[in-house]
Amino acid sequence: MKRAAVLALVVAALTSTLLAGWVLQSRMAARAQNTALPPLDTAGDAASRAWKRDPTWPQRDESQFNTLTNNHLSPPAPQAPRALRPPISGDPANGQKLVADRTRGGSCLACHVMGQAGDADLPGNVGPDLSEIGNARRDDAWLFNFVYDARVYNRDTVMPPWGTNGLFNDTEISDIVAFLKTLSKPAVFKSALDDPSRRPPPVEKRANLDALENPGMWAIDKAPVLWTTRGPNGSSCSTCHTKPDETFRTWAAAMPHWESRLDRVLGVEEFVARHAKATTGHDWLMQSDENTALATYLRYLANGVPINVAVASGPAKAAYERGRALTALKVGQLNFSCNDCHEKSALKWIRGQWLVGQRGQLDHFPTWRTSLQKTWDIRTRFQWCQVNIRANELPPDAKEYGDLELYLTAASAGLKLSVPGIRH
Amino acid sequence: MADAPRMKVPKEAEKGEIIEIKTLLPHIMETGFRKDENGATIPRRIINTFRCEFNGKPVFSADLESAVAANPFMQFTAKVEESGTFKFTWIDDDGTITTAEEFISVR
Numbered sequence: 001m002k003r004a005a006v007l008a009l010v011v012a013a014l015t016s017t018l019l020a021g022w023v024l025q026s027r028m029a030a031r032a033q034n035t036a037l038p039p040l041d042t043a044g045d046a047a048s049r050a051w052k053r054d055p056t057w058p059q060r061d062e063s064q065f066n067t068l069t070n071n072h073l074s075p076p077a078p079q080a081p082r083a084l085r086p087p088i089s090g091d092p093a094n095g096q097k098l099v100a101d102r103t104r105g106g107s108c109l110a111c112h113v114m115g116q117a118g119d120a121d122l123p124g125n126v127g128p129d130l131s132e133i134g135n136a137r138r139d140d141a142w143l144f145n146f147v148y149d150a151r152v153y154n155r156d157t158v159m160p161p162w163g164t165n166g167l168f169n170d171t172e173i174s175d176i177v178a179f180l181k182t183l184s185k186p187a188v189f190k191s192a193l194d195d196p197s198r199r200p201p202p203v204e205k206r207a208n209l210d211a212l213e214n215p216g217m218w219a220i221d222k223a224p225v226l227w228t229t230r231g232p233n234g235s236s237c238s239t240c241h242t243k244p245d246e247t248f249r250t251w252a253a254a255m256p257h258w259e260s261r262l263d264r265v266l267g268v269e270e271f272v273a274r275h276a277k278a279t280t281g282h283d284w285l286m287q288s289d290e291n292t293a294l295a296t297y298l299r300y301l302a303n304g305v306p307i308n309v310a311v312a313s314g315p316a317k318a319a320y321e322r323g324r325a326l327t328a329l330k331v332g333q334l335n336f337s338c339n340d341c342h343e344k345s346a347l348k349w350i351r352g353q354w355l356v357g358q359r360g361q362l363d364h365f366p367t368w369r370t371s372l373q374k375t376w377d378i379r380t381r382f383q384w385c386q387v388n389i390r391a392n393e394l395p396p397d398a399k400e401y402g403d404l405e406l407y408l409t410a411a412s413a414g415l416k417l418s419v420p421g422i423r424h
Numbered sequence: 425m426a427d428a429p430r431m432k433v434p435k436e437a438e439k440g441e442i443i444e445i446k447t448l449l450p451h452i453m454e455t456g457f458r459k460d461e462n463g464a465t466i467p468r469r470i471i472n473t474f475r476c477e478f479n480g481k482p483v484f485s486a487d488l489e490s491a492v493a494a495n496p497f498m499q500f501t502a503k504v505e506e507s508g509t510f511k512f513t514w515i516d517d518d519g520t521i522t523t524a525e526e527f528i529s530v531r
Contacts, residue, residue, distance in 0.1 A: 212448050373494050
């Protein structure tokens with residue numbers, strides 16, 4: 001009799017445990033259907049702790065120059081042009097080398113056609129053609145000051161402050177001035193390709209959704225395997241989301257979104273990191289292979305859906321406005337804002353690179369980069385841009401990047417997702 | 425799964441038809457000319473040979489050198505007279521041999 005009682009108790013305990021497990025699972029499944037509050041890890045970081053730049057990227061430390069979080073670091077613009085005692089004598093041959101020097105952040109040829117500038121090719125056309133500046137009767141002091149810091153003549157200039165920000169010293173600027181004074185004839189280009197006004201803009205025609213064309217598509221095979229891989233908590237994505245291709249048919253087209261529990265905009269990559277951690281225990285940090293594959297997959301599931309992010313009211317609207325303000329912030333040693341290239345200089349060339357506007361960018365991220373054999377998410381793209389204009393980048397989950405991503409995604413509203421992209 | 429070869433071969437064809445075959449093998453194709461962040465040369469490791477046979481007979485083969493980009497993509501045509509199996513072979517510098525097969529039904 002006693003044994004039967006014990007057995008009955010054990011059976012009852014087992015049944016209630018199983019029942020509790022079943023109730024928990026169906027509750028989790030029910031919660032999964034309620035897309036308003038998916039569980040998120042809010043305690044940890046979504047990216048590597050103690051953020052460290054990719055070792056294959058330039059390792060310059062640019063802490064003396066503005067970033068998107070602190071725009072009081074760079075040396076201030078001079079109040080007035082420097083008073084210089086003429087004549088400013090420089091070496092035009094050295095000036096000719098300096099204007100073509102790519103290690104100096106451009107330099108001048110990145111934006112200006114400059115007649116016959118040595119062996120340099122592919123000048124840009126962001127700035128005016130300077131091939132006949134020697135005929136313009138500008139005095140030496142004016143030319144010197146324009147190169148040293150153009151802001152003294154034009155507060156809104158796109159031109160980097162070559163002198164104020166320490167890119168060229170006074171001797172080098174004198175050499176550049178000496179070279180400019182020799183420019184008195186229109187440029188003669190080696191071919192139509194060399195002339196930025198005749199160079200055909202690149203058009204991306206590759207079949208980005210063909211796995212034989214775009215290695216970025218291999219993430220679409222990797223992701224379903226990750227989806228069913230159990231994490232330390234014993235569950236996997238598939239525990240709650242059994243049919244992702246149905247459930248997430250339009251989800252990514254509404255991302256990024258405002259997340260009040262974190263007081264920031266949450267993009268797909270950060271969402272994956274925090275949600276996976278909270279539910280499965282997986283540590284799929286932003287920019288890891290797993291995170292990037294899943295972010296690609298989740299956006300891929302919404303391919304063909306027009307981008308539609310919420311920015312009309314409340315904290316999302318405030319984030320959108322902050323994002324807009326960020327695109328006007330000048331950062332880095334080259335003192336560029338997003339708008340300098342992607343609004344004021346859209347549809348122009350910097351050296352051999354074609355600049356486009358802000359609309360049409362966020363419909364194809366994450367994107368496979370053929371020159372790097374890697375898939376980049378949008379936060380990596382932001383970071384790379386910062387490093388290239390010689391500003392310290394922020395960690396991928398920075399709030400500023402979230403605001404920026406929301407603003408730029410809204411700029412692509414109505415465009416259909418086509419992920420993964422493929423680019424050089 | 426990400427390292428498996430990918431192929432596009434028609435499932436069916438007419439006798440005597442010329443079909444197009446595309447193959448891609450995910451592979452780093454390390455040229456042997458790159459240097460790592462410490463300045464040391466990264467050793468070469470490429471696919472040096474690609475072969476395609478149909479029912480045991482050679483159809484197409486190639487010797488690859490360092491200039492071939494990562495994830496070597498080979499596209500070629502073949503005239504099929506009978507049903508059978510295409511066998512693809514990739515040989516790595518390190519000795520690894522990867523093979524794959526595709527069957528085609530010929531009317």
